[in-house]
Structures are given as structure tokens and as C-alpha cells.
Amino acid sequence: MSQQRDTNRRIVLASRPHGAPTEANFRLESQHLPQLAEGQVLLRTVWLSLDPYMRGRMSDAPSYVPPIAIDAVMGAGTIARVEKSRHADFMEGEWVVSQNGWQDFALSDGRDLQRLPEAARQHPSWGLSLLGMTGFTAYMGLLDIGQPQAGETVVVAAATGAVGSVVGQIARLKGCHVIGIAGGAEKCRFAEQMLGFDRCLDHRDPSLAEQLRSYCPDGIDVYFENVGGKVFDVVLPLMNPRGRIPLCGLIADYNASAPSTLPDRLPQLQGAILRKRLRVQGFIITQDYPHRFDEFVRQMGQWVTEKRIVLREDIYDGLDNAPEIFAGMLEGRNFGKVVVRVAPDQP
Amino acid sequence: MSQQRDTNRRIVLASRPHGAPTEANFRLESQHLPQLAEGQVLLRTVWLSLDPYMRGRMSDAPSYVPPIAIDAVMGAGTIARVEKSRHADFMEGEWVVSQNGWQDFALSDGRDLQRLPEAARQHPSWGLSLLGMTGFTAYMGLLDIGQPQAGETVVVAAATGAVGSVVGQIARLKGCHVIGIAGGAEKCRFAEQMLGFDRCLDHRDPSLAEQLRSYCPDGIDVYFENVGGKVFDVVLPLMNPRGRIPLCGLIADYNASAPSTLPDRLPQLQGAILRKRLRVQGFIITQDYPHRFDEFVRQMGQWVTEKRIVLREDIYDGLDNAPEIFAGMLEGRNFGKVVVRVAPDQP
Numbered sequence: 001m002s003q004q005r006d007t008n009r010r011i012v013l014a015s016r017p018h019g020a021p022t023e024a025n026f027r028l029e030s031q032h033l034p035q036l037a038e039g040q041v042l043l044r045t046v047w048l049s050l051d052p053y054m055r056g057r058m059s060d061a062p063s064y065v066p067p068i069a070i071d072a073v074m075g076a077g078t079i080a081r082v083e084k085s086r087h088a089d090f091m092e093g094e095w096v097v098s099q100n101g102w103q104d105f106a107l108s109d110g111r112d113l114q115r116l117p118e119a120a121r122q123h124p125s126w127g128l129s130l131l132g133m134t135g136f137t138a139y140m141g142l143l144d145i146g147q148p149q150a151g152e153t154v155v156v157a158a159a160t161g162a163v164g165s166v167v168g169q170i171a172r173l174k175g176c177h178v179i180g181i182a183g184g185a186e187k188c189r190f191a192e193q194m195l196g197f198d199r200c201l202d203h204r205d206p207s208l209a210e211q212l213r214s215y216c217p218d219g220i221d222v223y224f225e226n227v228g229g230k231v232f233d234v235v236l237p238l239m240n241p242r243g244r245i246p247l248c249g250l251i252a253d254y255n256a257s258a259p260s261t262l263p264d265r266l267p268q269l270q271g272a273i274l275r276k277r278l279r280v281q282g283f284i285i286t287q288d289y290p291h292r293f294d295e296f297v298r299q300m301g302q303w304v305t306e307k308r309i310v311l312r313e314d315i316y317d318g319l320d321n322a323p324e325i326f327a328g329m330l331e332g333r334n335f336g337k338v339v340v341r342v343a344p345d346q347p
Numbered sequence: 348m349s350q351q352r353d354t355n356r357r358i359v360l361a362s363r364p365h366g367a368p369t370e371a372n373f374r375l376e377s378q379h380l381p382q383l384a385e386g387q388v389l390l391r392t393v394w395l396s397l398d399p400y401m402r403g404r405m406s407d408a409p410s411y412v413p414p415i416a417i418d419a420v421m422g423a424g425t426i427a428r429v430e431k432s433r434h435a436d437f438m439e440g441e442w443v444v445s446q447n448g449w450q451d452f453a454l455s456d457g458r459d460l461q462r463l464p465e466a467a468r469q470h471p472s473w474g475l476s477l478l479g480m481t482g483f484t485a486y487m488g489l490l491d492i493g494q495p496q497a498g499e500t501v502v503v504a505a506a507t508g509a510v511g512s513v514v515g516q517i518a519r520l521k522g523c524h525v526i527g528i529a530g531g532a533e534k535c536r537f538a539e540q541m542l543g544f545d546r547c548l549d550h551r552d553p554s555l556a557e558q559l560r561s562y563c564p565d566g567i568d569v570y571f572e573n574v575g576g577k578v579f580d581v582v583l584p585l586m587n588p589r590g591r592i593p594l595c596g597l598i599a600d601y602n603a604s605a606p607s608t609l610p611d612r613l614p615q616l617q618g619a620i621l622r623k624r625l626r627v628q629g630f631i632i633t634q635d636y637p638h639r640f641d642e643f644v645r646q647m648g649q650w651v652t653e654k655r656i657v658l659r660e661d662i663y664d665g666l667d668n669a670p671e672i673f674a675g676m677l678e679g680r681n682f683g684k685v686v687v688r689v690a691p692d693q694p
Contacts (some may be wrong), residue, residue, distance in 0.1 A: 250614075266612035267597075269562075270575055273629040274594050280627045282620040284565055288589070322623050 002318065003044075004341045008033055009319055012105035013068045015255050016179065020330060026074070026323040033105055040107050041090045045100045047079035048340040049128035051162070052249055065284075071151040074102040074322075077133055078342075078346050079116065079124045097127045102322050104342060119301035124345065129337040130160050130304055130311045131297060137248050138166035139296050142224060144289070145246035145281045150175030152221035153212065153240075155212070157231045158293075159200050160187045160312065162337035163248065167224045167307045168197050176222075179215050181208075181231055183332045190335075194310065209229075209234040229276055233265070236272050244282040312336030349665065350391075350451045350690045355380055356666055357450035360415045364405055367671050367677060372405065373421070373439040373670040382636055387454050388437045392447045394426035395666065396472045397673050398509070399596055410629075421449040421669075424480055425689075426463065444474045449669050451689060466648035471692065476509050476684040477651055477658045478644060484595055484632040485513035486643050489518070489571060490521075492593035492628045497522030499568035500587075502559070504578045506547050507534045507659065509550035509684035510595065514571045515544050516656045522568075528555075528578055530679045537682075541657065556581040569593075580612070583619050592627040659683030 003009070014027040036042050053065060057075060060067040068075055078100040082090045087110050090096070095116035100106035106342050120126040129135055141163075148154050154171040158164040159180025168191065171178045180191040180200035191200035199215045201208055212234055219240035225232065228250030237251050239245070273280060283289070289296075303309040314336040316325045322340055350356070354377050361374040383389050400412060404422060407414040407442075415422055425447040429437045434457050437443070442463035447453035467473040476482055488510075495501050501518040504520040505511040506527025515538065518525045527538040527547035538547035546562045548555055559581055566587035572579065575597030586592070620627060630636070650656040663672045669687055676685050 174652075180553070225617075232613075232617070247617065250617055250621055262611040262613075264609040264611050266579075266609075266616055267575070269613055269616065270572075270579070270594065270597055273627060273632075274597055275629070277629045277631055277635060279629075280620060282622070282624045282626075285622055286622075288624060 006033060007031070008105045010073045010101070011319065011322055012071050012073055013058060015070065016060060016159050017055075021055065021058060021327050023323045023327075028320055034107050036084050036086055036107065040109055041080075041082050041087045041096075041113075042084040043080035043096065043099075043100055043106050043108055043113075044083040045078045045080050045104055045106070045319075045342045046345060047125040047128060048100075048102060048322065048342050049077040049133070050322065050329055050338040050340060051076075051087075051134065052330060054213075054326065055109075055330055075099065076101050077128050078106075079127050080106070095124055095127075097132060100108055102319065104319065106337050117297045117301055119297075119304050125313060125339045125341075126304070126311065126338060129313065130166065131236070131300055131311065133285060134162035134337060135166050135294050135300055136289065138163045138224075139170060139300060140285060140289045140292060141246035141248050141283055142167045142170050144220070144292075145245045145283060146222040146224060148174050148176045148222050151177070153177045153179065153216050153218055154222040154224065155179045155216065155220050155235055156182065156197075156224045157181045157203075158226035159191045159197060160336060161196070161226070161334075162186050162311075163226050163313065164224070165191070165195055165336070166309060169195055171222070172196050172198075173303070175309060177216075177218075179212065179220075181212075182345070187335060190312065194312070200298070203231055213234075213238060219243075225249075236269065239276050239278055241274065241276050243276060245278060247280060247282045248285070263330060314338045316340045351566070353380060355450055355452045356449070357420045358666065358669055359418050359420055360405060362417065364402075365593060367400065368405060368672045368674050370674070375667055381454050381520050383431050383433055383454065385433050387456055388434045388460075389431040390427035390443065390445050390447055390453050390460075391424075391430040391444075392425045392427050392451055392453070392666075392689045393470040394475060395449060395669065395689050395694060396424040396480070397669065397676055397685040397687060398481065399677060400422075401597060401673065402677055420665055422446065423448050424475050426474050427453070427455075428604075429660035430693060435627055442468070442471055442474075444479060449666065451666065452537075464644045464648055466644075466651050470661060472662075472688075473651070475686060476660065477513065477656065478647055481509035481684060482513050482535045482638060482647055483636065483643050485510045485571075486631055487636045487639060488595050489514045489569070491639075492630060493569040493571060493591045493627075494651050495521050495523045495569050498524070500524045500526065500563050500565055501569040501571065502526045502528065502563065502567050502582055503571045504528045504550075504574035506538045506544060507542070507683060508573070508681075509658075510573050511571065512538070512542055512658065512683070513656060516542055517650075518569070519543050519545075520650070520655060521523060524563075524565075526559065526567075528559075528574075535684060537659065539585070541659070549579055560585060565588075572596075577595060583616065586619065586625055588623050590623060590625050592625060594627060594629045595632070625629065661685045663687045665689070 017025045080098045082094045097114040115129040116127045120131045155174045156164045156167045159182040180197040188200035191197040220238045225247040226249035313333045359408045427445045444461040463474045464478040501523045503511045503514045506529040527544040533571045535547035538544040567585045572594040573596035663682040666689045
């Protein structure tokens, strides 16, 4: 069932997942188009962003984002066109970055909308990634918390992912030695050949710890943590004094429904933070850095225009496929930033 | 056996402790006074500082300070008088802050010496505490990493200790709501009545978690961690978004010879850091902040002179008692900053 002009398809949260989400946790519904009031725009979703943080919103456990209510539309950043406008600031046909969620159409009073950045005009879906939330996450986490200096060693997990791939490329631009960690030989090759990482290691390789040590002969100054799980354990012993660990995601733990069965690693981490004088800092881009978005768009727009930073997108078609695509992403089956084309790029 | 003018008594590390140190890990030796060469001073130890970090130096496990070698003198900060001088910059009779370690006399070429701060002239042992390493630790950790704002809630463990007591008093000067945690009713009373903490809770009380919650109705913005162990577990759930945790010591873990038997708390900590966007940062005062020592001495000297910051010292006599005093301190038997008077204050 593809997008129709008179019907709104939407995917709602049917039930909360235990462990990995399945299609049974979602429900596809259809409804009439919502009525447009004065001061509103009707938005047509063209690109839907799928991101790991959404897993957190499906649970009602404490999280950094409020849970999605049962029967409510799955939330998501979207790139949309203004289909109809009764709002003075928006014209029909205009591109916007919006929060439509997993549905074809949405109303907005304009307050939650941003113009699509200029540098994304030729490639609107970049407004969800390079020039949107994931790029912004990479930029602020690396530069503001990580504070990489030329010559330092930066390690990035999920190296070909939407955030990790940008972290590594910015670190290279800053003159750092950049080691990526990714799942599988193909992703590692891509990180080295297309993203310019100095080296990328396969986290499935049983010799990961030894390899990481040999490719970080001067230790690790910045570890950009967006994965959690076992990568953290192999990185920690290699951290240098005064190392920085920006932490923006723990995808490895998102699906965990049972507590860790490992021995208590807390004293080990506390000890390392003390002995090595580490800085471990969590951040949530939408809450901590809205005041720096314009700076980010200017700088990243320049890098993107100059092709100094590139992005691999993993593009899927069809809103109704979103649940399956999302589940696959949480298992690392995606390769690059996951976006779903919900409607044709051209009106 | 008290200090003699022609003999140097010294306490060396006889063996590495497993768990809590015992007197068998130390050995008291006597030797002739060392020979003074041109460009040197002979220092006579008057005050010896005993501090928890020394436990780390008795082990050869990785630590933030190099291990003391077997048969070497136990290291320590000291307040000393210049007994003899063949150094142009130091006169006989002058007070200095030195690193003599656990012994009566030491030679120095002057490079490791500091003048006793002016504000400590009437009370030389303060050069080891309020106006020395422990005060400096409190000052930088709280102000530079903790960055407390007026009206915020600051929680300090080991609230009557050398570091914790100063942290709490500075936080009060900055207009914060200050909750201490200490061992026993007497220490808690002292923190409230003499140090001006808003409240001090006994960590042995089984209802510590509930009490802490009720006395921190607005959550916790800064937790000054110098203890580790179970206090951390009750503080973490109460931390506010963008909370800060300066970490300068883990005394509760120093004597641990066996790994924690608790379930793995690492994912829980990582999750809290992410969800609450916490900053957890270790620091070692001597390595991270030497460039700010003068600023500290100026500011703290003023507060001390104005009696806006006070210190309880736990004063013991006799170098030969140092091993027993040290072991007691690690068990929390001290009450205030532990110093040992090795020689009379007056020459």
C-alpha cells in the first residue's frame, strides 16, 4: 500500500517489546487526512529517519526521551513537503525538517519546523543525517566533549553508522589518528577506503583487543561511545590519561531485557576514571546543544559542499516496511544512515 | 623512640599488603643523618600528612601514582624546617612544604619545596590540608569540575574528612544546598554544627537511600566522589540531568583484595550517564592543576583568614605510630585531617 493523497497511513506502537522489537509491536492504520486549520500547514512525509534511540521510546523504562504511548504514532524526524498551507511563513511545495513520525501526513503550527538547510537542497534526506540530528550529534559530541587535538588517537564504534562515520571524518579533518570499529569486513573496508579512517577493526574478530592495541600504539585519547557492550571493555584499558569519552548511545544495550551476567565492572570503570583522570560525559543533542545548531549547519554545510565529509545512506522504500527495517537496524544489518522513502522526492 | 638530632628514623615499606595494611607491612629503621652537599638543604620533618592515596602506592597494581618500592621510605607530604642549608634560597629555620615521606630528616635541592603559605604561618600543619593538597583537591574538584551554581544541591561523601569537609564549606559559600555523608552520629553532628552543612547523613544507616532522597527534594546536581562503594549507588538514582561527578578517590575500594561480588553495575552507570547527560571526571590534583595552585592559595588563604572555612585536624604524635594511625584512617577511625607531629612545632 503506497502513499495516497487522501488517506493518512500511520504506524502506531501496538505493544511494548521485550528484548528485540518484532512486527507484532507495531500496527499500520489508515485514517482520513486531518483537517487543516488557520495557522497550520499540512505536511507530506517524504523521508523518514529511523534511529536507534527510538528503541528507548518504545519502552516505558526510564530513558532520556519520554516513552511513546500505546496506540500513539511512532515518533521520528522527517523531511516533508508543505502540501497545503494556511500559515503565513510557509508556502506550498516548500521543504521542511519536521517531526511527523511514522506516517504519511501531519499537521503543524510551524513551531516544530525547520527549513531544510541550503546544503541539503540537492539531497533532502541529508537534512536527517549529515545536516541534521545525527551529524549534529557527531559534531558536538566529538568537538565539544571529545576536544580532539591534532595527532591524538580517536576511536569510534559503529564506524559506518550515521553518527560514527561523521565522527571519524571530522576527527580526520582535525588531524587525528582515527580507528573505527564496525561489524564485518565490508563495513571496515568502506570505513578505510571511502571515509578515510586510518584503520577499521571488526568487532566480531576474537582478536579485537590485541588488534586495537597494535593500531593504537600511543593509546586512545578520545573514544566516541555510541554502542556500549563489549567494545567499551576493550577500549577502556587503552585510554590515555585525560582521555575523553563522549557518550551518546548504547545501542548494544537497548534490546537487553535481562541484566548483564558479567561480574561487576563498576569498580573497574571508576578506578580507570580516577587513575587516568578520564572524562566520561553523556549528552543528548536535542537537549544540550540547540543553541549551537546554526554554527553546526554552517560548518557542516561547508564540509559537505566541499565533499570533505560524505555519507553512505541505507535507503529503503515504503512506510509499511519501517518496522522490519527498524528491527534490522538494531541488529546492525543496516550499512549507513537508515532512511525510508515514504513518497517520491518530486511532487 | 622520639626524634633525635643525629639519627634519621624512617619507615619503609616491608611488604605489599593484601587487603587492609597491617603493621607487618612496615619497618622502622634508623640511620645516620645524610651528608649535606653544596646546593642542598637538610630538612627536619615536623608534620607528616597521612592520606588515603598512600594505600594505592603500597600496591604494585596499576594506580595513578607509581608504587613505592619494597624497602623504600613511605612517601608523604610533610611540613619541615630547614635544619641546615647550603642552598642560596633557603635559610636555616625556615618553614617549607616538602615531600620528606615517613622519616625524620631528608635532603633536598630545593626543587620539590614550596614556602609555607602565609595564611598557614600560625598553624603550619594547614600547609598539608586547608592550604595544601587536600584543600586544593577540594577547591579544584568542586569548582572546576563540579561547577556548582547557587541554589544547586551538592552531596559530599566523607563529609568530615580532609577533602570532604572543605568541599562542603566551599559549596555553602557558593550558595548551594549541601548534604554530607559520614560515618556515625558524631561526625554528622560536627558537619552540621561546625561545618555548616545543611544536613549530614550516616552511611551506616540502613535507610540512607530514603533519607538522602528526602533531604535532596530537588535531586543532586554535584556529587563529589571521594569514597566509592555503596554511597555511589544511592546517589546515582538521584542525580539530576547534567549533573557533575568529580572523582578524586575511592577509599572504599583501596583495601579491596577481591573483586566485587555484586551484579554488573556498569550498564546501569552507562545508562545513567547517557539518560541524565552526566559528566563523570577523574582528576589528580598534582597532575591536573599545578598551574592553578597560586590562585587557590590566594582564595583559600583569604577564606581561612576570615574563618569562613575551618578544619578539624586529627592530630597524633610520633613517627613510629604512623603505621597504626594510617591503618585506622583507612577504616574511617579518624575524625578530620590526619597529621602526625614528628617533632615539636618550635625548634
